[in-house]
Amino acid sequence: MSGRDFAALLERRGFDFFAGVPCSLIEDLIANLESHPRLPYIDAVREDVAVGLAGGAWLAGRRPAVLMQNSGLGTSLNALASFSLMYGLPALLLVTWRGFGGKDAPEHILMGEISPGLLDLLGIPYHVLAGDSLEAGVAWAREEMDARMSPVALLIPPGIFYSEGASTAPSEASPRIAPAKPALEPRPRHRAEGAPLVARISRMQAITAAVKQLGDEPAIHANGYPSRESCAVADRPQNFYMIGSMGLASAIGLGVALGRPQRRTIIFDGDGNLLMNLGVITNVAALAPRNFIHCVFDNEAYGSTGNQRSASAHVRLDRVAAAAGYRTVAAVTEADEVAAALRTMLASDGPHFLLAKVTREQAKVPRIPHTPPAIRDRFRASMLGP
Numbered sequence: 001m002s003g004r005d006f007a008a009l010l011e012r013r014g015f016d017f018f019a020g021v022p023c024s025l026i027e028d029l030i031a032n033l034e035s036h037p038r039l040p041y042i043d044a045v046r047e048d049v050a051v052g053l054a055g056g057a058w059l060a061g062r063r064p065a066v067l068m069q070n071s072g073l074g075t076s077l078n079a080l081a082s083f084s085l086m087y088g089l090p091a092l093l094l095v096t097w098r099g100f101g102g103k104d105a106p107e108h109i110l111m112g113e114i115s116p117g118l119l120d121l122l123g124i125p126y127h128v129l130a131g132d133s134l135e136a137g138v139a140w141a142r143e144e145m146d147a148r149m150s151p152v153a154l155l156i157p158p159g160i161f162y163s164e165g166a167s168t169a170p171s172e173a174s175p176r177i178a179p180a181k182p183a184l185e186p187r188p189r190h191r192a193e194g195a196p197l198v199a200r201i202s203r204m205q206a207i208t209a210a211v212k213q214l215g216d217e218p219a220i221h222a223n224g225y226p227s228r229e230s231c232a233v234a235d236r237p238q239n240f241y242m243i244g245s246m247g248l249a250s251a252i253g254l255g256v257a258l259g260r261p262q263r264r265t266i267i268f269d270g271d272g273n274l275l276m277n278l279g280v281i282t283n284v285a286a287l288a289p290r291n292f293i294h295c296v297f298d299n300e301a302y303g304s305t306g307n308q309r310s311a312s313a314h315v316r317l318d319r320v321a322a323a324a325g326y327r328t329v330a331a332v333t334e335a336d337e338v339a340a341a342l343r344t345m346l347a348s349d350g351p352h353f354l355l356a357k358v359t360r361e362q363a364k365v366p367r368i369p370h371t372p373p374a375i376r377d378r379f380r381a382s383m384l385g386p
């Protein structure tokens, strides 16, 4: 089947949101989606980001599919285990099966051997696609993901899709670059121009100031204390609390924002969370969703695990966001500045980036009292209505 016909089949079955990282086995399908008049395809920077995007899109009412090579199953294990499976978020995983039958380039052999076993271990049901059962495979996946409220996979061996216009441009050998010498001395803070930002308020104070500006906007919270403190300040159905899936707040938020472009979407991120998947800001900047507001509570530490230092003491994340191409960027250190910046951002087109420097102080707040499915259901109801 051609990529175009397969895209049409997916559309007939109701799939309306696609995110992934390319594999040559589905080159034609991706080329078709990239230029499709109706079906959006997000070129995620990593497969776990695509899983986050798909989950966010489902929470916003879409029916998502994730495209990945089976090597990306390795990259997305934690996103699948502690996000899609834990919350119960339906998605179709289209996983190409490199290393199929033990015949492929060396880097694919082991992953090819263990791919079905990995899906079994995760408890993700799958079918192996065959040329004469594509229709039935997609129908099964659609039914199964809704019935189970879970991701399901279609493993795609080589030779299922033929190409209508594949590019065969040879990849250029990358130039050799000498590795930088590791820095042994602590580096000065914020070596870029301008005075350093000195944290004056706690994350709890910053979150309190931010939450007061919100109406019914959905807010996606990074795992750990950002979630816990925000829940203690104001537990709202529109709050999606990440319990695991560290690093995915911005990806999930991007999925929500793209899934419901008319609703402003806020991300309450941590510096450690953002650094874990920094590449996602290039997805945000490239797609430039106007309704996307990215707040980072930057304590220059992995606060939730004991305040181990993070790289953001040396790297101004707001400048990274500005360089990537966010529409507006602000960096603040006071509660009234948090409030004022967020007010402006809520009233204007984004994507916006708000860096709030905060101290490492941690409030004594309980864990999130809701189960993952309860967080999912009340959030989705707040997006779609009863």
Ligand SMILES: Cc1ncc(C[n+]2csc(CCOP(=O)(O)OP(=O)(O)O)c2C)c(N)n1
Residues within 6 Å of the ligand: 078, 203, 222, 223, 224, 225, 226, 244, 245, 246, 269, 270, 271, 272, 273, 274, 299, 301, 302, 303, 304, 305, 310
């Ligand atoms: C993949 C993964 N690695 C490590 C952890 C442990 N962990 C949980 S929260 C956290 C720190 C998050 O730091 P940050 O986003 O800066 O938020 P903070 O707690 O400082 O507010 C870590 C390392 C995890 N949950 N998942």
